Amino acid sequence: MMDSTKLVPLSNCSPGQKFKIVQLELIGTMRYRLLDLGFVPGAVISVQQKSPLGDPTAFRVNNTMIALREEESSKIFGEVIEND
Amino acid sequence: MTEDKEWRIALAGNPNTGKSTLFNALTGLRQHTGNWPGKTVVHAEGSFTYNDKTYKIIDLPGTYSLLSNSADEEVARDFIIFEKPDVTIVVLDATALERNLNLALQVLEMTDQVIVCINLIDEARKKGIEINKSLLSKKLGVPVLTISARNGEGIDELLKTIDLMVNGKIKTNPLKLQYGPDIEEKIAKLIPLVTKLFGTEYPARWVALRLLDGDHSLLDALKRDYHSSVRRMTANGYSCSC
Amino acid sequence: MDTHAAVNREKSFQELVKYAESLSNTQTRDRIVSHIFQTTKKICNDVVSYNQKEKPNPTEKLDRIFTSKIWGFPIMLAMLAVVIYITIAGANIPSSMLANFFGWLEGYLTLAFKAINAPDWLYGILVLGLYRGTAWVVSVMLPPMAIFFPIFSLLENYGYLPRVAFNMDRLFKKAGAHGKQSLTMAMGFGCNAAAIMSTRIIESPRERMIAILTNNFVPCNGRWPTLILLSSLFMAASFTDELSTMVTAAVVVGMVLFGIVVTLSVSWILSKTALKGIPTHYTLELPPYRNPKIWNTIVRATLDKSFYVLKRAVTVAAPAGVLTWILANTYIGDTSILLTIVHFLDPFAKSLGLDGFILMAFILGLPANEIVLPILLMGYLSTGALTEIEDMSTLKQIFIDHGWTWLTALNTMLFSLLHYPCGTTLINIYKETKSKKWTFAAFAIPTVLAITITFVINQIVRLLGLI
Ligand SMILES: Nc1nc2c(ncn2[C@@H]2O[C@H](COP(=O)(O)OP(=O)(O)O)[C@@H](O)[C@H]2O)c(=O)[nH]1
Ligand SMILES: [Mg+2]
Numbered sequence: 001m002m003d004s005t006k007l008v009p010l011s012n013c014s015p016g017q018k019f020k021i022v023q024l025e026l027i028g029t030m031r032y033r034l035l036d037l038g039f040v041p042g043a044v045i046s047v048q049q050k051s052p053l054g055d056p057t058a059f060r061v062n063n064t065m066i067a068l069r070e071e072e073s074s075k076i077f078g079e080v081i082e083n084d
Numbered sequence: 085m086t087e088d089k090e091w092r093i094a095l096a097g098n099p100n101t102g103k104s105t106l107f108n109a110l111t112g113l114r115q116h117t118g119n120w121p122g123k124t125v126v127h128a129e130g131s132f133t134y135n136d137k138t139y140k141i142i143d144l145p146g147t148y149s150l151l152s153n154s155a156d157e158e159v160a161r162d163f164i165i166f167e168k169p170d171v172t173i174v175v176l177d178a179t180a181l182e183r184n185l186n187l188a189l190q191v192l193e194m195t196d197q198v199i200v201c202i203n204l205i206d207e208a209r210k211k212g213i214e215i216n217k218s219l220l221s222k223k224l225g226v227p228v229l230t231i232s233a234r235n236g237e238g239i240d241e242l243l244k245t246i247d248l249m250v251n252g253k254i255k256t257n258p259l260k261l262q263y264g265p266d267i268e269e270k271i272a273k274l275i276p277l278v279t280k281l282f283g284t285e286y287p288a289r290w291v292a293l294r295l296l297d298g299d300h301s302l303l304d305a306l307k308r309d310y311h312s313s314v315r316r317m318t319a320n321g322y323s324c325s326c
Numbered sequence: 327m328d329t330h331a332a333v334n335r336e337k338s339f340q341e342l343v344k345y346a347e348s349l350s351n352t353q354t355r356d357r358i359v360s361h362i363f364q365t366t367k368k369i370c371n372d373v374v375s376y377n378q379k380e381k382p383n384p385t386e387k388l389d390r391i392f393t394s395k396i397w398g399f400p401i402m403l404a405m406l407a408v409v410i411y412i413t414i415a416g417a418n419i420p421s422s423m424l425a426n427f428f429g430w431l432e433g434y435l436t437l438a439f440k441a442i443n444a445p446d447w448l449y450g451i452l453v454l455g456l457y458r459g460t461a462w463v464v465s466v467m468l469p470p471m472a473i474f475f476p477i478f479s480l481l482e483n484y485g486y487l488p489r490v491a492f493n494m495d496r497l498f499k500k501a502g503a504h505g506k507q508s509l510t511m512a513m514g515f516g517c518n519a520a521a522i523m524s525t526r527i528i529e530s531p532r533e534r535m536i537a538i539l540t541n542n543f544v545p546c547n548g549r550w551p552t553l554i555l556l557s558s559l560f561m562a563a564s565f566t567d568e569l570s571t572m573v574t575a576a577v578v579v580g581m582v583l584f585g586i587v588v589t590l591s592v593s594w595i596l597s598k599t600a601l602k603g604i605p606t607h608y609t610l611e612l613p614p615y616r617n618p619k620i621w622n623t624i625v626r627a628t629l630d631k632s633f634y635v636l637k638r639a640v641t642v643a644a645p646a647g648v649l650t651w652i653l654a655n656t657y658i659g660d661t662s663i664l665l666t667i668v669h670f671l672d673p674f675a676k677s678l679g680l681d682g683f684i685l686m687a688f689i690l691g692l693p694a695n696e697i698v699l700p701i702l703l704m705g706y707l708s709t710g711a712l713t714e715i716e717d718m719s720t721l722k723q724i725f726i727d728h729g730w731t732w733l734t735a736l737n738t739m740l741f742s743l744l745h746y747p748c749g750t751t752l753i754n755i756y757k758e759t760k761s762k763k764w765t766f767a768a769f770a771i772p773t774v775l776a777i778t779i780t781f782v783i784n785q786i787v788r789l790l791g792l793i
Contacts (some may be wrong), residue, residue, distance in 0.1 A: 007732035026500035029154065030607040032359065036148040038183050040363050049389055056505070058389070058612055062183040065385070065612040067492050069499065072607055080365060100613050105720075112631060119485035119618075120509065121611045122527035151359065154529055181374055194715040207616065210765065212378030220373040234619060263361050270349045277342050281335065295346035297355035302345060 003023060007082050010059075011074040013047045021078040031070065038062035090131070090138045091250050096191055097162055097175035098184050099146030102203040104128075106175060107143040108235040109242075115139035115143055122146075127159060128217065134243045142169065147181070150190045151299065158301055164194050166309050173242075173293050178215060178230065184304075188224065192258040193290045198226045199245055205230040205237065210281045211320055224255035230303070260289065270296055371577035384582070385614040389489070398493045405486070406582060409477050409574040414554055417469035423713050424465035432670040450651055455704070456551050459647020462700040463639040465773065467551045471635055474550065478515065478629040484620035487512050491610055499605050501590045502597025504533035506608065507540075511589065522758055528608040536593045536763060538755055540746040540770050543585040546694030548638075552742050555699065559722045560735035576741075586744055587606065592771065600767075638696055646690065646697040648705065664705060675775035678777060679737035679784030683733075687743065693749040698742065737780040744776035770773075 014018050021043050024031055038061040048058040048065060056067040095103045099121030107115050111130030116123050128143040143154040144163055154180055164172055172189050176184035201214060221228035227245050231238030248254045262268060274292035294302045391397055435457065439449045487509060495505040506527050514521035521541045528534040545553055554574065562573035597603065635784050653664040672682030683705045691698035746769045754767040787793050
């Protein structure tokens with residue numbers, strides 16, 4: 001089993017950071033939608049930019065840009081692998 | 085003289101990959117296009133003729149997948165499974181091939197008559213992205229073309245390929261994913277049962293997979309379609325006895 | 327026999343489903359999906375190669391500006407203002423040229439009718455009703471729409487709309503609405519009826535309903551010209567030429583912003599009352615900016631929009647022109663039907679800062695917003711000496727002769743912005759919601775708001791003695 005205490009939610013990351021997904025703690029349609037978009041365990045995504053009002057945040061994944069609200073990004077867990 | 089039969093072509097693909105632009109290029113119609121995902125919500129039909137054949141082409145709503153059960157996805161999925169288009173063109177975005185291919189693989193599991201169209205090749209060139217289409221075609225087992233729908237690039241070749249495919253001149257051998265021993269074993273158990281129930285009406289392996297992943301919306305759709313096909317059969321029966 | 331077979335198959339189907347369920351577990355689906363991913367990854371590694379060293383992506387650079395904390399909102403506002411400014415500045419001359427042309431043509435038509443000794447009623451219906459109604463719609467509607475939509479279409483094809491949704495998302499979330507509502511609103515600029523269909527991109531039924539019920543608060547194609555015309559005649563009249571275009575644009579921008587505020591407020595109220603609930607999940611893709619084929623896009627959008635406006639002019643404005651003329655010229659006793667209606671509506675309309683003619687025009691304009699203004703003008707013209715409308719200043723004189731002030735213009739604009747959706751939109755709402763109740767709500771909410779707001783403004787302005 002992964003030691004999930006070391007994992008951080010994606011929502012904690014700030015623009016410029018790279019993040020490797022370990023697990024998604026979501027179920028149902030939203031889980032599959034995120035998987036479809038490339039938020040799969042093992043994927044490395046980079047945090048691009050926050051919306052002017054602070055939320056949502058845009059992420060670069062699989063060469064595409066996807067914006068997620070904090071409700072979703074806080075349920076994607078993994079590790080920060082690089083700082084700019 | 086044009087033939088009487090009207091061939092049906094479905095356009096599937098991720099949102100914003102240029103399906104409507106391609107639809108317009110083929111039909112001369114003016115479906116709404118724009119650079120944002122989600123603008124095609126009502127499914128549009130148009131027709132064109134090429135090489136004495138008449139084609140009806142259907143611009144399906146863009147979807148990221150055919151497995152997640154959103155309303156759009158059901159429309160696209162049901163069309164491919166129940167309406168059985170003669171050719172399904174999967175339109176991919178050359179600049180984000182990795183994500184786009186997921187959908188292509190899903191379509192390949194549903195039907196053999198597939199042409200993979202990698203659109204936005206002009207954008208990809210600008211970004212220095214190169215795609216080895218013959219290798220990709222070998223891997224997928226279906227024709228792969230690169231086009232730029234907006235600039236009309238590659239449209240002729242696409243038309244030729246469509247023509248060859250409906251004439252049965254192209255033998256496809258679509259990639260069927262292997263899911264590892266235990267899932268494959270379950271699939272093997274289900275396939276004979278599916279075939280017994282539905283005959284060759286639906287792709288058995290694909291239905292078995294959906295049964296395994298518990299896709300309830302598909303099961304409901306199957307039931308609906310099955311009932312209406314029974315009704316079709318009975319209706320025909322009556323008309324015969326008259 | 328058939329039913330028997332059907333029952334049997336139904337049973338074996340159920341059994342098959344049960345059997346499959348017993349084989350699979352919760353992880354099966356994840357495994358299937360992730361297997362697909364691994365395969366695509368492998369394939370892509372083999373077939374895709376990147377030639378250039380990863381150079382900074384222009385889209386990312388642009389997004390750092392377009393969605394920046396400081397510049398995100400000012401740029402959105404500036405875009406809106408510039409588009410509207412160009413529309414107003416550009417439409418002025420072609421509008422008056424068209425009006426002149428139609429006026430000139432009307433002179434000859436009149437002569438022709440006189441030459442053949444046509445009866446008055448025929449001349450009335452055909453020239454004063456049908457011809458004028460159509461001519462009005464064409465000269466007032468066509469130029470601004472033929473300028474606005476190509477520009478809008480360029481922005482849309484460039485990829486700016488998703489950035490608007492990205493910037494505004496937080497506001498919609500606070501209002502309990504869906505983040506993609508801003509995209510459906512953008513479609514509303516073109517046509518509310520089409521925008522109702524576009525709300526299908528919102529999957530949650532609750533949030534979709536909110537988007538449907540509030541879509542009307544963005545001015546559509548049929549209302550832009552009304553807003554532009556009235557603000558240029560009444561709000562900007564006292565300024566010099568260049569400045570007046572700016573002021574007109576500012577007032578129209580203000581109207582659009584007010585519409586957005588109303589949208590957010592009504593969405594918020596709905597999500598706290600009749601459509602209670604919390605915002606659902608969603609993802610928003612921000613596609614790379616793509617340079618549109620400029621000339622292609624402009625020519626196509628211009629032609630499409632012009633054709634659309636002309637079609638509307640013939641199918642809606644022409645019959646409306648005829649109907650208005652008949653109402654104005656059929657007498658019961660010694661007043662025309664039209665005047666009877668106007669007198670009946672007048673007291674109520676006056677309390678809203680409008681008059682009976684204006685309210686009647688809105689009511690008869692239910693089928694399409696384009697015809698509100700032409701009906702209003704024909705109503706006014708039918709009462710006095712018939713003046714040919716030669717240019718914009720005679721137009722203003724007609725309004726002033728009927729007691730218009732800046733307040734009348736303001737409240738007419740507000741009523742146009744806020745009132746019930748047009749007939750086509752209502753039909754689409756019914757088709758999409760399949761509910762009489764919600765279709766009625768889509769009619770009632772804006773109507774009550776339009777009445778309340780214009781009433782309050784009228785009372786306040788009069789109380790403060792501003793007029
Ligand atoms: N550069 C370029 N842009 C394209 C091409 N095809 C489509 N587009 C643009 O991509 C955007 C999305 O196209 P659209 O047909 O609406 O996509 P759909 O969602 O798949 O129907 C539009 O802005 C098009 O103008 C192409 O071949 N090259
Ligand atoms: Mg489309």
